[in-house]
Amino acid sequence: MLKVNVGVSRKLSKDYNSTGFSLNLEGEICAKLDDPEGIIERVREYYDLAEEALQDQIRRYQELEAQADRETDDPSARPQARHPSSNGNGQQASENRSGFSKPTRENGHHSGSAKGQTEPITPKQVDYIHHLTKRHGLTGKQLESRVVTHVGRPCSIDHLSKAEAGQLIEGLVGGRSHAD
Numbered sequence: 001m002l003k004v005n006v007g008v009s010r011k012l013s014k015d016y017n018s019t020g021f022s023l024n025l026e027g028e029i030c031a032k033l034d035d036p037e038g039i040i041e042r043v044r045e046y047y048d049l050a051e052e053a054l055q056d057q058i059r060r061y062q063e064l065e066a067q068a069d070r071e072t073d074d075p076s077a078r079p080q081a082r083h084p085s086s087n088g089n090g091q092q093a094s095e096n097r098s099g100f101s102k103p104t105r106e107n108g109h110h111s112g113s114a115k116g117q118t119e120p121i122t123p124k125q126v127d128y129i130h131h132l133t134k135r136h137g138l139t140g141k142q143l144e145s146r147v148v149t150h151v152g153r154p155c156s157i158d159h160l161s162k163a164e165a166g167q168l169i170e171g172l173v174g175g176r177s178h179a180d
Helices: 036-073 123-136 140-151 162-174
Strands: 002-014 017-029 092-095 101-104
Touching (some): 036 123, 123 162
Antiparallel strands (some): 002 017
16 A cells, blocks of 8 residues: 645635635555556546545635625625714714714714724625634634734724724734634
């Protein structure tokens, strides 16, 4: 018996972001050393099997991405503003990430500019954080710990800014695969 180990990998790029996929397959082949063509054929079979499994994983990932894109493009699936209330002068008060209210015009644009104001987390970022949390097998408490580690403050992911979500994602993608 000969032992064979084959590996295949792909890198997909979209919108200046890339996602890597890899698969390693190990097994034994029944072939004699005096039959190099037979050995090569058996190794090819392992590569074909690994390639097929990798393509299946890429297809599943792309289907999930397409579904997330469709849900994000659906206006009814978008999150609504948090705690809007009227302030009596034709404007709405919207709560920023620190919990303080800041006036907004009826068209939704902030009146004036406040230093440190950031965009809220996007639905795609929320979906991706949930995906990474599942992939790494993190519990809710462990995710909360990661938020504090990468963002510097305790909060739910729904209350992260777009930039903070990016920091958390980078930490989860580049971080350890198992909980702390």
